[in-house]
Amino acid sequence: MKKATESRNFIASLDSLEPMRDFVSQKGSEAGLNKKQIYGLCLAVDEISTNIILYGYQSSGITDGVISIKINFENDIFVVILEDKATPFNPLEARTPDENELGLPLEERKIGGLGIMMAKESVDEFRYEFKDGKNLNIFSVKALDN
Amino acid sequence: MDVRIKMEESLIVVIVEGSIDSNTSGELQTKIMGKISESNNVILDLSKVDFISSAGLRVLLMVYRQIKVKNGKVVLVGISEEIKDVMTMTGFINYFEMTETIEEANKLF
Numbered sequence: 001m002k003k004a005t006e007s008r009n010f011i012a013s014l015d016s017l018e019p020m021r022d023f024v025s026q027k028g029s030e031a032g033l034n035k036k037q038i039y040g041l042c043l044a045v046d047e048i049s050t051n052i053i054l055y056g057y058q059s060s061g062i063t064d065g066v067i068s069i070k071i072n073f074e075n076d077i078f079v080v081i082l083e084d085k086a087t088p089f090n091p092l093e094a095r096t097p098d099e100n101e102l103g104l105p106l107e108e109r110k111i112g113g114l115g116i117m118m119a120k121e122s123v124d125e126f127r128y129e130f131k132d133g134k135n136l137n138i139f140s141v142k143a144l145d146n
Numbered sequence: 147m148d149v150r151i152k153m154e155e156s157l158i159v160v161i162v163e164g165s166i167d168s169n170t171s172g173e174l175q176t177k178i179m180g181k182i183s184e185s186n187n188v189i190l191d192l193s194k195v196d197f198i199s200s201a202g203l204r205v206l207l208m209v210y211r212q213i214k215v216k217n218g219k220v221v222l223v224g225i226s227e228e229i230k231d232v233m234t235m236t237g238f239i240n241y242f243e244m245t246e247t248i249e250e251a252n253k254l255f
Binding site for chain 1: 165167168169197199200201203204207210211214227228231232235236237238241
């Protein structure tokens with residue numbers, strides 16, 4: 001698969017997480033991404049969608065929210081865009097654990113921000129935009145010549 | 147996700163299959179926490195777990211804390227390369243013993 005555009009809508013519910021990951025896995029695999037890259041994208045999609053479902057839509061009082069996943073593969077760059085109409089929230093501005101905190105014994109660890117940190121670490125690039133009333137969380141990875 | 151729990155002498159063996167995400171982690175937590183008071187040591191077989199998110203790590207953290215206060219041990223079995231990467235990234239890897247098989251894990255107790 002040299003070039004492709006795909007898009008699918010999911011109900012903003014935790015039950016959608018697995019089908020969302022399956023969709024991204026399938027398209028990633030068709031684009032020739034390796035296992036680690038696919039896992040990383042699934043992790044980013046899962047973590048950020050969880051936040052959108054549990055906090056974004058809930059705090060805006062929307063009960064029938066939708067998350068759209070758009071996939072674009074061109075020039076060896078595989079891009080996954082999560083689109084939602086929940087409360088504007090830029091995860092890249094959220095506080096995540098720093099080096100010192102990650103080194104703390106598990107007994108003393110606080111868990112906040114871990115998901116966002118994991119999402120950032122799992123993809124080559126993570127961007128956020130707020131456009132036309134929509135949150136766009138954009139993850140990209142470069143397909144390697146395998 | 148599917149969870150099976152086996153009680154052995156001073157040891158509980160938890161066998162998980164499927165994905166541990168924020169949709170399933172609550173069920174896993176409830177099932178483990180219901181049994182954990184009966185034991186000082188836990189073997190968590192994750193060899194059939196294909197995905198774990200921060201919600202899953204949160205359950206591991208809770209199990210670790212419960213067992214640690216009893217001076218027990220938590221051993222993770224058969225975790226995939228991808229999950230190992232996540233645990234390295236978050237620093238969780240340093241706190242758990244890991245083995246490839248349940249037999250090897252049993253030898254640690």
